[in-house]
Amino acid sequence: MRRWLLWAPLAAFAVLAGLVAYNLRPTDTTIRSRLVGKPLPEFSLPASVSGKAGLSDAAFRDGKPKLLNVFASWCVPCVAEAPKLLRLKEAGADIRAVAIRDRSADVQRFLAENGDPYAAVGDDPTSQVQLALGSSGVPETFVIDGKGIIRAQHIGDIRDDDVPALLRALEQAR
Numbered sequence: 001m002r003r004w005l006l007w008a009p010l011a012a013f014a015v016l017a018g019l020v021a022y023n024l025r026p027t028d029t030t031i032r033s034r035l036v037g038k039p040l041p042e043f044s045l046p047a048s049v050s051g052k053a054g055l056s057d058a059a060f061r062d063g064k065p066k067l068l069n070v071f072a073s074w075c076v077p078c079v080a081e082a083p084k085l086l087r088l089k090e091a092g093a094d095i096r097a098v099a100i101r102d103r104s105a106d107v108q109r110f111l112a113e114n115g116d117p118y119a120a121v122g123d124d125p126t127s128q129v130q131l132a133l134g135s136s137g138v139p140e141t142f143v144i145d146g147k148g149i150i151r152a153q154h155i156g157d158i159r160d161d162d163v164p165a166l167l168r169a170l171e172q173a174r
Helices: 002-024 076-090 104-114 128-132 160-172
Strands: 066-071 095-100 118-124 140-144 150-155
Touching (some): 066 076, 076 095, 095 128, 104 118, 150 160
Parallel strands (some): 066 095
Antiparallel strands (some): 066 140
């Protein structure tokens, strides 16, 4: 019995440490960009693939909200996201893209294999535009209002339950 009492303080400490650790976990895991509510940074990118326009910040100031998707052909989550982007396009979303650190032939192949929801795809070979947007990885999607103001940022691949939220965000950006 005495031996058991020697371990009681350690057991009590472990339980207490577990409770503290559990209560320290964040309850809101949303990452809020510093750029939400601010204008898109100025940029002008050449076309990443033939037959599509390049991309500049001016394309987002025509009075219509758009999605700006940052992706790459070598990005595995981008492949998983592709059907959701097609659903968004079918629902009326105007989607523009920035292809980062990619080759034109690879982007063309990616679009042929996974579908092409994009009205324009700009080539960002050094990730300058990606970094100016505050994007840290791919895929990442921004909701831009018709004045070129970033209204929302979606980090990571778009999943089925994200599609309605992005459509609502586009509607709110009108």
